[in-house]
Amino acid sequence: MSEGILVSSSPHIRSPEDIGWIMRQVIYALIPGAAVGVYFFGVPAFNVVWVSVVSCIVVEALIQRLMGRPITIRDGSAAVTGLLLAMNLPPGAPWWLVVIGALVAIGLGKQVYGGLGNNPFNPALTARVFLLISFPVEMTTWLVPRPLLVHSADAVTGATPLGAIKTAVFMHGSLASVGHVSIMDLFMGNVGGSLGEVSALALIVGGAYLIYRRIISWHIPVFYIGTVFVMTGIFWLINPGVYANPVFHVFSGGLMLGAFFMATDLVTSPVTVMGKVIFAIGCGVITVVIRLWGGYPEGVSFSILIMNAFVPLINRGTRPVVFGAAR
């Protein structure tokens, strides 16, 4: 018998799946999406990724040191926030923008509330929206995708597909002036947009891995994407001249990234299945409303943050039925 005998409450065994394990799985799942971003947007995108991850880890350690709290960067959650932030930024974002984003994400998004688990809003999205409002030009300057091996002297910028249709409808009242957007390009990622949102395929692969590992359940992505599909489909059927088709909507913008990786954030999404379904439908409705009638071409970030605010209410309203409760 060793020196100390250990006495603690049951259970005496624990699942090996702790927070560190979960965060590692999320990082693995994000790698395909980030890799496609780096493939199409090159060195600038790669720099955004590492600057964001390193900044988030450093900021978390610094804040915890200053506050005299235990330093928890080893749990991997700051790295996940860093990776998600990078994937939500324009691939050509200047380094200082990324650092400000990291400060906001970890500082205002997470640590002010007491760290992991206590934040009501998704930290990476908090930072993205902060930057979008504060630095509108830098946050909407989109690199044109160009496979890594094709050399070019200057980075060329252009619009995102969602931006293009928003402008067309605003300027001309119809989609007629918008050039053809290939669904295959949207699927593979050969379009302008945030670093990690462009390839629906890579994000679906990563999301499927998270579902397979039971880190997330399928309810949020399926109901979120399904709501967007159904709602945009209805308006497309009503007036295809003004409203883009539902397949385009589902595969463009930040929807895949948002539905699989941002709305499913464990901390800021509801705990029950019914709660998740309500949350996801809410995200879908708000996204479509912003995309079709809002001032911004894309509404994923706003919709998730808005629905984050409703999570305590949703949790309250969706308590599971207690075993043996009178019915």
Next chain:
Amino acid sequence: MLSFRGGIHPPGMKDLVNGRAIESMPLVPLYRVLLQQHIGAPARPVVKAGDVVRKGQVLSEPQGFVSASVHAPTSGKVRGVEECIHPVTGLASPCVVIEADGEDTWVEGLPSELDPFSMEGSELVSMVRSSGIVGMGGATFPTHVKLSPPKDKPIDAFIINGVECEPYLAADHRLMLEEPLRVISGARVVMRILGLSDAVMAIEANKPDAVDVMRREVPGSIRVEVLGVKYPQGAEKQLIKAVLGREVPSGGLPMDVGALVHNAGTCAAIWDACSSGIPLIERVTSVTGSGIREPKNIRVRIGTPLRDVIEFCGGVEEDAVKVIFGGPMMGIAQYSMDVSVTKGTSGVLVLGSRDVDRSSYTSCISCGRCVDACPMGLLPNVLSKLGERSMWEEALSFNLMDCIECGSCAYVCPARRPIVHFIKHMKALSREASAKKRQAV
């Protein structure tokens, strides 16, 4: 396959002992028989220091209906009624200390030859009562109480619980395999007492050999039902739901839905009592875990000191850090080697350093894993946050008292929160408050 909602799939770890035949543990020099080995009123000792007792002799009389007596595990001399550490409460508790004489002579008249199938139900119940039988799955509720349902709660379904869903443990498994007739005959006695024409024996699919043996040995009136492997399937309410599809109401008892569950080991004890008058003085238990040198299933006398049990099983490994009475999910960690085996000791688990998670807990990350795992439909995430602040009154509105403390929530918690600990803490605070209120009235 039949099952219930929620639950978890921890590694079974039963291979350590489920292939080992039951060994009878030889006599030891000293036994400490606790007077409180059951849920309910403590029993009053009827022996004193210096008395000579024989094996099977009554040591205490039950106080009230929900109570149970204890009996001498062997013959010898009573050293006294002393204070010993109770393995469940951890508190000092009165026990009869017996110095064995090594003769192991039965008290007069035992074992006798009885035919329970020609006896009246009430006679059988009083045999069970005088034999000190309690639920041997660990809950230790006096068995005769469960066999005496009030007139307005007729029992129409009887389940023999051979699930043994706790990881590591295989005592019931071995008992069903090696002594199926004791279990079956005990079950038939229960059916006779309650006037039932059929019963269900529930066994999890991870014990196919026990299923085979039972299917071969049971009479037509008992149906063997194989359940999918999931923890906590052996919990009474979950078992009734899985087998019968009935939900015991919140705060209620199985009899409220006409159901009765007895553990396989309890059935065997009922048979011994009703067929030969032998009281509950020994049980089968698994001594297992990475921290024990020779994992075994043992037939051990009630009152045997833990130290002797460990020694019989080759002692502990260098890295042993935790000794648990019961299984890893609901068992109780011991702080002293001076505790003794009780009627409810379904296992003695010794865990090595590598099996024990010592990381400290963090804030809840609201992942909802505990909510999915909870077999009672509770919100363990909320209860743990309330428990952290001792807010037991608020916790009552989150069905604190419905928690069966199965540990599924804490097992899956990635933040390593000691959820069951928080819940037990709040339950204790709540009970304390209601006790105070009663006093004040």
